[in-house]
Amino acid sequence: QKEVEQDPGPLSVPEGAIVSLNCTYSNSAFQYFMWYRQYSRKGPELLMYTYSSGNKEDGRFTAQVDKSSKYISLFIRDSQPSDSATYLCAMKPHGNNRLAFGKGNQVVVIP
Amino acid sequence: EAGVAQSPRYKIIEKRQSVAFWCNPISGHATLYWYQQILGQGPKLLIQFQNNGVVDDSQLPKDRFSAERLKGVDSTLKIQPAKLEDSAVYLCASSLRQGEDEQFFGPGTRLTVL
Numbered sequence: 001q002k003e004v005e006q007d008p009g010p011l012s013v014p015e016g017a018i019v020s021l022n023c024t025y026s027n028s029a030f031q032y033f034m035w036y037r038q039y040s041r042k043g044p045e046l047l048m049y050t051y052s053s054g055n056k057e058d059g060r061f062t063a064q065v066d067k068s069s070k071y072i073s074l075f076i077r078d079s080q081p082s083d084s085a086t087y088l089c090a091m092k093p094h095g096n097n098r099l100a101f102g103k104g105n106q107v108v109v110i111p
Numbered sequence: 112e113a114g115v116a117q118s119p120r121y122k123i124i125e126k127r128q129s130v131a132f133w134c135n136p137i138s139g140h141a142t143l144y145w146y147q148q149i150l151g152q153g154p155k156l157l158i159q160f161q162n163n164g165v166v167d168d169s170q171l172p173k174d175r176f177s178a179e180r181l182k183g184v185d186s187t188l189k190i191q192p193a194k195l196e197d198s199a200v201y202l203c204a205s206s207l208r209q210g211e212d213e214q215f216f217g218p219g220t221r222l223t224v225l
Contacts, residue, residue, distance in 0.1 A: 043115070043216030044202075046215075049213070088154075097159060097167070099154075101152075103151060103153050104151075104153055
């Protein structure tokens with residue numbers, strides 16, 4: 001079993017729709033949870049960061065962490081064509097800088 | 112603030128050849144990371160430096176991969192000899208200090224091994 005599972009299937013949505021992405025994980029030591037956005041031929045950039053369980057909102061983006069279920073989610077409201085990218089979940093335990101990444105979800109927002 | 116710089120952006124070599132990648136982190140960032148991202152996968156950490164010392168190289172294939180950060184700033188990653196399965200994007204990232212949560216990534220070097 002991989003440490004982080006993320007269904008890599010491409011996702012196409014119409015502009016204005018809600019995008020829902022999720023990851024599951026197996027390592028109960030993970031404490032820090034992140035979502036990175038990666039545009040084509042660019043490096044990943046940090047989008048959302050959450051410590052332990054709970055929700056975090058930043059503009060149109062909401063990150064949720066449910067440690068009891070080992071499940072994290074990212075929601076994008078009012079999606080825009082500029083949101084078209086690959087979204088990677090990543091996580092790490094306390095005191096360790098090694099990020100464990102999911103495979104990434106390619107999202108296409110159709111105008 | 113200038114971002115993480117990497118060169119070259121693209122490299123095509125034949126198997127068994129050697130190749131080197133260069134990274135210049137954000138000024139003042141003490142921690143530097145090299146990741147390998149195979150097509151359709153998330154990045155995998157190869158090596159982490161704190162200043163010029165290695166913190167974690169447990170996932171670096173040491174029989175063919177090497178990396179150095181001699182003066183605690185720039186870093187080079189070398190593959191010798193390359194194999195077909197080394198075809199990937201090699202990402203460099205830096206963070207202000209060890210334990211700092213945000214890692215800033217460069218654009219990567221796309222390596223194709225024929």
